[in-house]
Amino acid sequence: MTRTAPRALLALALLVPAAAGCGGGAEVGGPDTVTVTVGYQSKTINTVTVGTLLRSLGYFEEELEERGARDGVTYEVRWQDYATGAPITAQMTAGKIDIGSMGDFPLLLNAARGKQLDRPTRLVSVTGYNLRGGLNTIVTAPGSGLTSLRDLKGTKVSTSVGSAADGTLVRALQREGLDPDKDIRKLNQQPAVGASALQSGSADALSQFVAWPGLLAHQGRATALYDGAALGLPTFHGVTAREDFAEEHTAVLEDFLRAQIRATKYLREKPVAAAESVARATGLPAEVVYLYNGANGIATFGTAVRPDLVAALKQDVPVLASAGLVGDLDAESFVDAFVDDRYLRRAHGAGYDAALTAKAPAARGELWRKDGTTRSYDSPEALLSAVAADRGAVRAAYVPDATTGTPWFADKAVWVADGDALLPFLAPSAAADWIAAHPGARTLPYAQALERAAS
Template sequence: MKRTALAAPAALLLLPLTACGGSAEAGDGKNVTITVGYQSKTINTVTAGTLLRSLGYFERDLNALHDGHTYKVDWQDYATGAPITAQMTAGKIDIGSMGDFPLLINAARGKQLGKPTHLVSITGYNLRGGLNTIVTSPDSKLASLTDLKGKKVSTSIGSAADGTLVRALQRAGIDPDKGVEKLNQQPAVGASALTAGSADALSQFVAWPGLLAFQGKAKALYDGAQLNLPTFHGVTAREDFAGQRPAVLEAFLKAQSEATDYLNTHPVAAAESVAKATGLPAEVVYLYNGAHGISTFDPAVKPQLISALEKDVSVLKSAKLTGDIDVDSFVDDQYLKKALGAEYTQRLAATPPAAASEVWPKGAEQTTAFKTPAELLSYVKKHKDGIRAAYVPDATTGTLWFADKAVWVADGDQLLPFVAPATAKAYVAAHGDARVITYADALGQAS
């Protein structure tokens, strides 16, 4: 077993937010409350939070246990993973969901305080890292990562979005500690800072970049999928809770699996449901959670995701947020295996759906997929007033983006979309006849 050590600054950072002890399971013995911490607006976690709560699957499965207890679920909504971790290690939350970097901090803090937690399932993931995006203001002159040198960049330190920023800057030859002025801000604060001009760029996780782009308040500067490193969100549970009530945890994971199936089978209805619960535009929710969205939902704990988690440790260590973390001991999928049975092996082998262009017509309860972006443009051109949203995958990374916010390139008869200007320019540089064009020109050229 590896030993987990926390650096002194990390120990200060991870001090409990509450001095209260006790168990999250409130009740009189027969009546038991299970407390679930989730992040409603972090829509990559909806199968363990917002959507699962609205469907009522967990409560249904708890009632089916017939173990002599009457269960109640206390759903607690948070903006980030940090307070969920604080409440878990204080014994106030039984099950929580958060992103990959916060999960590592969850593991480190639980180990440090003698209140171990475990990663028990995955909610949504992107194998290339497309869940995180760096954006700038719509009128910004910044066109590539190298332009960020000496600029103010807002992010949430310790988040996966910060990890994307650090790695992207390093690849661009910029020291992430000295080359930019990093502003440690909550996503909403960072979004306001970008709009107000007090930040030159914003590096954030789902769904903030897509939301700001949809609202016309930002444009993409860097697609996290360019890193080609998986990013994901997952479910963590307290070790003592899992040991005391394994059937309850298995009921949660079974319910999460059913919520995943619902999302994958009814993506438009799921997006509308999440939008109603969160106040986010359904078009933005669908960008990430749709049939060909940036996020793939599957509870299986895939090896490539755990491998990525191990690589993430070095980023947190360099930021002095944690010391060494024993990822192998943190990951525990035994409860998911028991909950899903033979289905678990099938889910482990499942792969993300192929990228595709999609149109969401106004008033429609389902979207229409197209084989190529050019075919989508042709449809949009003929139905301009009947389009609710149009989505296209980046020609190099596959990251879905809004068609009218993409950077378009004409290469002979091909019309190719890109999330960020730098990747579009790189394609043009490698293809002599290709050129960047406007969205209006792309529509005009569509047959």
């Protein structure tokens, strides 16, 4: 990628909203045709069940075709792809997008903007989530010498203000006793621009959401500095719909949610095929897609609007308010008015209440072989032993962080030998903390970890 490419992409992204002027939900082509406009983020890959993957599977179109045959109406779907949630919100409040997907912080901005303009929106379902916050990561350039959050004091950090990744940056710095407004210089940039800034040296670190940190690490353009899961606060992406659209086209919205449920089931049952499909559509490496969306990926996929995710939204409101991004809002009443899972309950049917409190699967290592097969492992040593036994057959190997459970590429993890145990960590500071608490433990290169596992 050239350094000018991200700027070109940003310019294009800024032009898209102006070009997307077709009215969402408007009757196009006659009184018997209804167009539904869906705004999604192709490269924010834990929204694929309402975006990239759903679009490729054609499930929503199938649902609408069946409805149209019953109602005598022709339904058309218009998909609009964006880099972040902000332009989706702009188009929704202008009445030009009916259904949109975005992260938790942008969802709150979506709700606040809708409230302000008297064009209310509603949170109707969830796509992918991580109950500890592992979808956001702070990374630095390889060889930067930065190994902890405290090292960021006096540096330039790129993020997208108002995003969940920005929230992670603010909270993480505050926990370390740093002032996000005074101790760093925050650069408000689109993810692609921030990635370019990190590579060029105009930014010292980058705090971003799925899938940018994993992509840059996979490419050797970044190393992890901080695992968002260290915060222990849930983060997720969800689906928002305009209230007027939901009320006027309730059955259509429920068709969309049924299609999402089908796409979620497909992803769970065929994670490799889903990752390959998303990779083809987005240009992202399939290995990166699988890091987040795989069978043991960072994201857990489920449509239920879980109480713990709603509670996390309420904790997010003060963060946005302190940054001046929303007004003086009562978090409880504001979020409660925004959340509306009635449509999902009807689309989901039996079992929805159980889904509200379903446990995320335990973190396990996973090996993806070049023949397309995968295998999970209960210990890092077992996974490394399998890698060492036949390195030429390995496409990718993933291991969960020893303290947070966040999966990461095995060859990019920080490895610690503690007695006979081999422990992987996403961030060097987490490894340092472990070593400080366990006399005799030490870091070792990945190659040596493989040799120890093989022997």
